Amino acid sequence: MTSHAVLLDSFGGPEVLDVREVPAPEAGPGQLRVRVAAAGLNPMDWFMTSDAATAARFGLSLPCGFGSDYAGIVDQVGDGVTGFAVGDRVFGCAISRSIADHVVVDAAGRVAAGSDVHHTPDGVDDRTAATLGIAGCTAAAALAVVNPGPGDTVLVGGAGGGVGVFTVQLARRAGARVIGTGSATSADALRALGAEPVVYGDGLVSRLRDAGVTAAIDLYGTETVLAARELGVPDERITTIAGQIDGITSANGANAAPSAIEEIARLVAAGEVRVPIEATYPVEQIRTAVELQAGRHVHGKIVIDL
Structure with a gap:
């Protein structure tokens, strides 16, 4: 065969x-x-x-x-x-x-x-x-690091990508407000996921100065990590999946809780995550x-x- x-x-x-x-x-x-x-x-x-x-x-x-x-x-x-x-x-x-x-x-x-x-x-x-599989586990692992909940404003860098679509929705389900970075053309897609869009690049910190960011997840590189630090977010509430920065805990989908992916699949089946x-x-x-x-x-x- x-x-x-x-x-x-x-x-x-x-x-x-x-x-x-x-x-x-x-x-x-x-x-x-x-x-x-x-x-x-x-x-x-x-x-x-x-x-x-x-x-x-x-x-x-x-x-x-x-x-x-x-x-x-x-x-x-x-x-x-x-x-x-x-x-x-x-x-x-x-x-x-x-x-x-x-x-x-x-x-x-x-x-x-x-x-x-x-x-x-x-x-x-x-x-x-x-x-x-990969995106769901990675999102679950990243969220486990920063542990968002009601009262949090979570900054998600690269929110419109494959991992971002899960990260945004799961953070929202945890009760957090989510701000997602992306290109200008991604704004409608980010809103549809439940995030408030903000354009990445030069001036990001100034655009977020009054947003009250309390946690950050960088799904692209290090820009979001550096912006979060400048905004006063403590290192223990910042994570990244691609960039490596001293003092910041990286998230790896291989370390997600064994039940995480099946819970995400259940939420998708129920129409609670798309x-x-x-x-x-x-x-x-x-x-x-x-x-x-x-x-x-x-x-x-x-x-x-x-």
């Missing part, structure tokens, strides 16, 4: 991505094989494979797969697996190999170990389920999709159909 997968023989940009025919993987003991229906893109996907040094930090070697989020149907169950059966709808993460017809994941795995799997709730379609999908592409257009995603001006998520 053969399968198709996005593979790369050298590290680099979208130009190194190819769709290849490969032998279908087989589920071993404690594993599931998933027939993937959709795979969501994340900035970490192309960041991890951008160059050899970065790839090595994540334990990747050539030839290498691509993509981390997936959703689909279990089509093979390995020995010793309980709680899953052939035909179950599932979603989760398969780090740097999710964009493929079939992926094998550990039934009891965790993202930190390279893969995980969860039942897809009724009412959540595969495209939406394929956006939840996931804006900017675009969908067939797998044959993977390079075009990654070029759009890597531009970092997407308002929501990009999904690959398989």
Whole structure:
């Protein structure tokens, strides 16, 4: 049996991505094989494979797969697996190999170990389920650091991106007021999520001087961190997922509470959290999709159909 997968023989940009025919993987003991229906893109996907040094930090070697989020149907169950059966709808993460017809994941795995799997709730379609893993866990981990609640005003840098759409809505559900940075063109999208938009860039601190910011989450780089410090926000109520600054606790989706992603999926199924999908592409257009995603001006998520 053969399968198709996005593979790369050298590290680099979208130009190194190819769709290849490969032998279908087989589920071993404690594993599931998933027939993937959709795979969501994340900035970490192309960041991890951008160059050899970065790839090595994540334990990747050539030839290498691509993509981390997936959703689909279990089509093979390995020995010793309980709680899953052939035909179950599932979603989760398969780090740097999710964009493929079939992926094998550990039934009891965790993202930190390279893969995980969860039942897809009724009412959540595969495209939406394929956006939840990395972004949802990262948002949950960031919010756990700053612990927003009623009376807080949370500044979210890069609020319109894939992680931002979850961060904003979950912070609002916690009772906080949210101010989200973005481009001028993202204002309506941020308002739709429940954030008050503010344009990033020069003059950000002056635009926020009277906002009463009490916590900050930087989802892009370090601009939001530095602005929050200048506004008097204590370091323990600031976090970042990309930039590294002494004294600031970084958030990593691999450290999210085990129940976090299933709770987010439940909220999505109940209509209490929504996931804006900017675009969908067939797998044959993977390079075009990654070029759009890597531009970092997407308002929501990009999904690959398989």
